[in-house]
Amino acid sequence: MKQYETTIVLDAGVEESLIESEIEKINQIIKENGGKIADVERWGVRRFAYELKKRHQGYYIHIRFLGSGSTPDKLVRHYRMDENILRFMTVVSQIEAVEAKTIEKEDSVEESVPEAEIDGSEVKATADTEPITEEKEIADEAPPSAQDNEAGETIESETKPSEEETKE
Amino acid sequence: MAAYYKKPMNKKRHPFGMDVRRRKICRFCENKIDFIDYKDERLLRRFVNDRGKIIGRRITGNCAKHQRELTRAIKRARQLGLVPYTAEVFD
Structure with missing residues (x-):
């Protein structure tokens, strides 16, 4: 088990219910792979440093979790399928x-x-x-x-x- | 000028009369920062010039280890759209 950090960027004008459901989906994937969420941080709407998919700002969600080695791959698969996610990144937590x-x-x-x-x-x-x-x-x-x-x-x-x- | 002038410690005389600049100290080493966070946009912005390029070690005075960490952090932040890859400069 390793600690990972995953960050996703949603459209800035996204509804609260969708944010909740995104977090819930990620939570499910992590749990299915025997992991556990340690911390969910909502950075809220932030301006991009450059134009990203024709948008200038996005809603950031940062999640720290404990997971097995296969979890990041599963997450990436999910992220790619999900059209609401503009950008994502999962890294091994350096902390x-x-x-x-x-x-x-x-x-x-x-x-x-x-x-x-x-x-x-x-x-x-x-x-x-x-x-x-x-x-x-x-x-x-x-x-x-x-x-x-x-x-x-x-x-x-x-x-x-x-x-x-x-x-x- | 006061009569008493202490020569800076690291300031050596170059053979051809040029001043050898004092070597800068890595500010991450100084503050004992173990790892550089890619989420810390404010910090990373200070090591990127107005074109969005990563500022070299020669200018910032970072040590090799921390420059490497910093570069990684900046590149990660770029992926998330926190720090620019490039930026237009209007002048």
Whole structure:
């Protein structure tokens, strides 16, 4: 099971009921293949950077899900058949990969703790404070709308490792 | 000018008298950003010029790894229509 992200673009003037049914169809395909939806994000109507199928704006839906290797293929087949979908893209979620890396890093820090017990606490303390400064720096540079997005992701990546720690 | 002038650390003298520019630091490394999100249109737009072309490493100062990640993110964003492939420049 891998975490994937899929984004579809519908016509901007699409009705709410159709959006619901599109999400439901995708949900069905994912479930049929033994997967699970983690998160559905509606970006709403956005302007295109270029003309896309004679249109200038579209309704974006972004879905993160856990699925087997065959799911993306099934989704693509569905997307191709569906005339309401202007564009689509499914990618392996990078967030997951990054989280796995950070967990590995934290594990290696924990392993080094017994060797230098007194220093270990200091190492942990700095590791805890670092993400906060990171966020600030991002917040300073990133424009307002991008802020929420980035901040949300960093929070996610922070919370997940801590969950795993409690499991252990 | 003050009497005290400290020479910038990385500013070396070129043999032919030209100033060697200080090497820029990769801003992604600086901020410890692990991956560049293709959904972050605002960020990606900063690394694309007004023609829609991806700005080179030489100009932005990104490290190889992050430039690669950035390029991938921009190309993905282009597929979704978030970032332009090309853009007309009127002047």
